[in-house]
Amino acid sequence: MLDTAPAVRPTPGRKSSGRGRPRRPRLGPYLLIAPTVVVIALLMFWPMIQIAVMSFQKVGNRQLAGEPAESVGTKNYETILADDLFWQSLRHTVLFAVVAVSLTLLVGTLVGLLLHRLGRRMSMFVAGGVMVAWATPPITAAIIFSWLFGSTGGVVNWTLDLLPDLLVGGDWIDYNWFATPLRTYTVLTVCVVWQSIPFVAVSVLAGLRSLPGELFEAARVDGASAWRQFWKITFPLLRPIFLVLLVLSVIWDFKVFTQLFIMSGMANRDAFNLSLYAYSEAFGGMNAKLGMGSAIAMVLTLLLLVVTAVYVRIMVRQGETS
Amino acid sequence: MNRRMRRYGLNALGLLVFAVAVFPVAWMISTAFKPNEEIFSSTPRPLPSDPTLDHFDYVLGNGIAEVSFWEYFRNSALLAIVTVVVSGLLAVLAATAVARYRFRFRTTFLIMLLVVQMVPLEALVIPLFLDLKQLGMINSLAGLMLVYIGFALPFSIWMLRGFVAAVPKELEEAAAIDGAGPLRIFFRVLLPLVAPGLVATSIFSFITAWNEFIFAFTFLDDQDKYTLPVMMQYFFGNASNEWGPIMAASTLLTLPVIAFFLVVQRRMVSGLTAGAVKG
Numbered sequence: 110m111l112d113t114a115p116a117v118r119p120t121p122g123r124k125s126s127g128r129g130r131p132r133r134p135r136l137g138p139y140l141l142i143a144p145t146v147v148v149i150a151l152l153m154f155w156p157m158i159q160i161a162v163m164s165f166q167k168v169g170n171r172q173l174a175g176e177p178a179e180s181v182g183t184k185n186y187e188t189i190l191a192d193d194l195f196w197q198s199l200r201h202t203v204l205f206a207v208v209a210v211s212l213t214l215l216v217g218t219l220v221g222l223l224l225h226r227l228g229r230r231m232s233m234f235v236a237g238g239v240m241v242a243w244a245t246p247p248i249t250a251a252i253i254f255s256w257l258f259g260s261t262g263g264v265v266n267w268t269l270d271l272l273p274d275l276l277v278g279g280d281w282i283d284y285n286w287f288a289t290p291l292r293t294y295t296v297l298t299v300c301v302v303w304q305s306i307p308f309v310a311v312s313v314l315a316g317l318r319s320l321p322g323e324l325f326e327a328a329r330v331d332g333a334s335a336w337r338q339f340w341k342i343t344f345p346l347l348r349p350i351f352l353v354l355l356v357l358s359v360i361w362d363f364k365v366f367t368q369l370f371i372m373s374g375m376a377n378r379d380a381f382n383l384s385l386y387a388y389s390e391a392f393g394g395m396n397a398k399l400g401m402g403s404a405i406a407m408v409l410t411l412l413l414l415v416v417t418a419v420y421v422r423i424m425v426r427q428g429e430t431s
Numbered sequence: 432m433n434r435r436m437r438r439y440g441l442n443a444l445g446l447l448v449f450a451v452a453v454f455p456v457a458w459m460i461s462t463a464f465k466p467n468e469e470i471f472s473s474t475p476r477p478l479p480s481d482p483t484l485d486h487f488d489y490v491l492g493n494g495i496a497e498v499s500f501w502e503y504f505r506n507s508a509l510l511a512i513v514t515v516v517v518s519g520l521l522a523v524l525a526a527t528a529v530a531r532y533r534f535r536f537r538t539t540f541l542i543m544l545l546v547v548q549m550v551p552l553e554a555l556v557i558p559l560f561l562d563l564k565q566l567g568m569i570n571s572l573a574g575l576m577l578v579y580i581g582f583a584l585p586f587s588i589w590m591l592r593g594f595v596a597a598v599p600k601e602l603e604e605a606a607a608i609d610g611a612g613p614l615r616i617f618f619r620v621l622l623p624l625v626a627p628g629l630v631a632t633s634i635f636s637f638i639t640a641w642n643e644f645i646f647a648f649t650f651l652d653d654q655d656k657y658t659l660p661v662m663m664q665y666f667f668g669n670a671s672n673e674w675g676p677i678m679a680a681s682t683l684l685t686l687p688v689i690a691f692f693l694v695v696q697r698r699m700v701s702g703l704t705a706g707a708v709k710g
Contacts, residue, residue, distance in 0.1 A: 141528035144521050145584055152581030153547050159558035227445050238449035241456050244692035246642035248660040249681040252667055253455045262471045364551045367644045384553040391557045399557050406554030417549035
């Protein structure tokens with residue numbers, strides 16, 4: 110099933126510059142993109158500006174009831190920067206992203222390489238199975254992993270307990286995987302990595318299919334090992350794909366919300382990451398603190414903006430936007 | 432190494448990857464059919480020895496809340512379908528513009544699409560909540576539809592523009608010479624040819640809307656407005672030990688999207704190679 114990919118591979122950007130331009134009214138393209146521009150401006154750009162403004166305001170229950178928001182200068186930022194909870198959430202966000210992204214890229218690439226080497230039917234079969242993880246809604250993924258790692262009837266503890274104590278130690282049956290932030294994040298990592306691998310694997314597979322097979326044949330004739338082939342041929346040629354996958358994974362893992370919300374919840378402040386912290390400040394208590402939430406969200410946004418800048422640079426250099 | 436041995440080894444590895452990937456979902460489905468004593472047994476078994484539909488009966492028979500499960504299902508399906516149709520339509524228009532015309536701000540528009548994909552939606556929930564509240568669209572599916580359409584658009588356009596560019600311009604020119612108007616050309620020539628791409632983007636939009644949790648959770652107050660993910664969270668929070676019904680409900684939420692995904696997998700992958708990955 111996967112092999113039909115090249116048949117529909119379009120070549121954007123490589124349009125007929127030599128062929129005649131269509132003679133159509135000049136207004137055409139602007140009318141075509143107008144609805145999209147309006148929707149994106151209203152639903153994304155305008156709210157982004159609002160967050161920036163609100164992060165300097167006090168927006169609480171009274172403002173929600175209609176009173177005008179009062180400006181508090183940089184007080185929201187001063188409060189969060191002085192709060193240990195902020196630094197802890199930031200640390201969780203960054204450390205989780207580093208671990209989850211590394212694992213996702215590593216295992217995803219290996220699965221992609223495997224799919225490429227398998228026979229056609231087998232490759233289709235395995236790819237189909239891997240897709241199941243991708244299609245699973247994050248909320249059910251989080252619930253399923255809570256169940257798998259649960260302390261009553263959880264199959265993970267049961268399996269660990271069966272394994273020889275020499276390898277994993279004993280006493281797993283009542284092990285509580287959600288007792289400490291480190292343990293919660295371990296389960297979260299497994300859950301998120303499981304769901305992110307398919308995208309990486311399929312992208313790497315598509316990239317591998319686009320490479321000329323003669324390169325690898327020549328390398329094999331010269332006696333290059335699989336390891337050498339990967340680092341000397343595959344990786345350099347697919348570098349743009351890996352870069353994009355890296356940036357996208359960093360962005361996605363930086364703002365993980367749903368799974369952590371399900372596994373840990375808003376009451377468990379010790380395990381917050383930045384997006385859960387922002388949400389909890391804004392909507393968590395009886396007293397809505399939307400200004401504070403906005404300040405935290407701004408920090409997250411600024412961090413992501415740096416990563417986005419890298420991404421846009423890569424895409425522009427690859428000519429994707431030309 | 433022997434060639435055949437290597438072949439077997441690779442296939443075994445493939446089966447292992449398959450098993451690991453599918454295991455959590457398979458375990459969910461299997462648990463949904465197990466009677467309670469098997470669910471909490473100290474020696475879990477892969478398949479129910481005494482399968483039961485009790486948990487599904489419970490979930491479908493208003494066991495979760497006063498509202499019927501089908502109501503949630505209907506809300507989710509309605510949201511997803513409207514999102515797919517509207518964002519698909521807008522995306523085809525915009526993708527045609529960027530793939531067929533050179534115009535000022537074209538690059539700006541494309542870069543905007545890239546940047547917008549990176550905006551942390553989790554942050555936008557705060558201002559959008561206020562905006563929709565002011566418009567009186569809180570606690571309504573219409574407000575959510577609007578938001579989901581906005582989220583689905585950038586990626587859809589990014590993906591579709593490759594498909595539009597792949598349609599030979601000569602076809603449209605020939606139709607124009609034969610006297611077809613722009614609308615006719617669009618519906619009779621362009622649309623059928625970009626249909627595979629539209630299928631791929633539709634899946635992404637559908638999954639975006641079907642799976643979305645945080646906005647639905649924040650915006651919807653009344654139980655009869657809940658989408659399936661919000662219902663799941665509510666149910667999970669209130670009955671965290673009832674693993675049987677929880678897994679049955681999860682199964683009902685997950686299987687439609689997995690089935691949908693697998694049926695159109697081929698299109699999906701071609702869409703992906705067109706949009707997300709180009710070496």
